[in-house]
Amino acid sequence: MIITGRKGIAKPGLLADAIGFTSNIVQTMNQKFGVDFSVSVEVGGDPNAMYLTGRFDSMSDYQDFRLSYLSDEEMSSAFSEGANYADVVEDRLGEILIPMGEPQAFAQVNSIQAISTNQPAAMEFFAQICGLFKEITGKDLGLGRMLTGDNSQVAFVGSHESLQEIYDLEAACLADERWLSLYSQSEGLIVPNSLVVGFRQRII
Template structure:
């Protein structure tokens, strides 16, 4: 399973317009092309960031969607003038190596960078981390390995129905000795100081 993502940055004062236009485009794409794009915004992060994601069973499915999207005159006409509303910052493509379940109202996204010489060992360790977190919290923690961009990164993704559920999940982990012991085991595998924690709210 693979996941495609696009990051947009709304122009100052145009966030509502960016969400409205992007939602219309994604709805059209989902209807015409069978994709399942969702849209998230940052909580406690960049107030103008918009994140678009969808999954694909194969890279051939992703390629077909891209070709159809680029050739669709109706969708492209909807984007005329969009440069005054938002900028495309980045496209990413990744492989889901541990499922994270269905998107819910909120998602916690933890990003780490692994030590490149130990990438295989570090990836195995991160899968162990995700399995333990799932076991302790009861929430499915997925792992995504990027195929584009900085491939030394790994993403842990967990979905929650509410901010309170997210907070309770974090509390369970912080009180568990087995979980806390993983920090010491990460030495030499995870780049020090690379952990980045983000909370994203689903708006479509």
């Protein structure tokens, strides 16, 4: 599966307007083109950050969508109007290697960078992390790799019902010796101090 990610920063004082505008655009886009885009906001980080995420079965499907919406005057006009509410700061393409399960109200998105010379071994290690997480918690932990930008970067993505669930699952992992042993096993595979933890709340 191909994932598209766009990060926007709402202009000061316009977060609610930006969320409302973006949500309307996404609902129209999903209906018009038969695609699956969602909108989420950052929790515990940048208070004005928003994320527009799309899911496609293949790169061909994504290409077809791009050609359709770029030639659609209504969509072009709407995206131009969106500049009044927020600034787009990043676009990324990624590939899902291990599914995360069905989207829920909250997501934890942890990005980390592999040491490029050991990337194949690092990817095996990341898959091991996903498997152990499910053994400990019973929940799926997705794994994605970046197709654009720094492709030594990967993301672990989990879907959750609440922030409390995220907290409780992390506590369960930290109480397990197998999980704690992963820290020493990561040496030589992960760029030190590259882990960035993010929480997101789904709007639509």
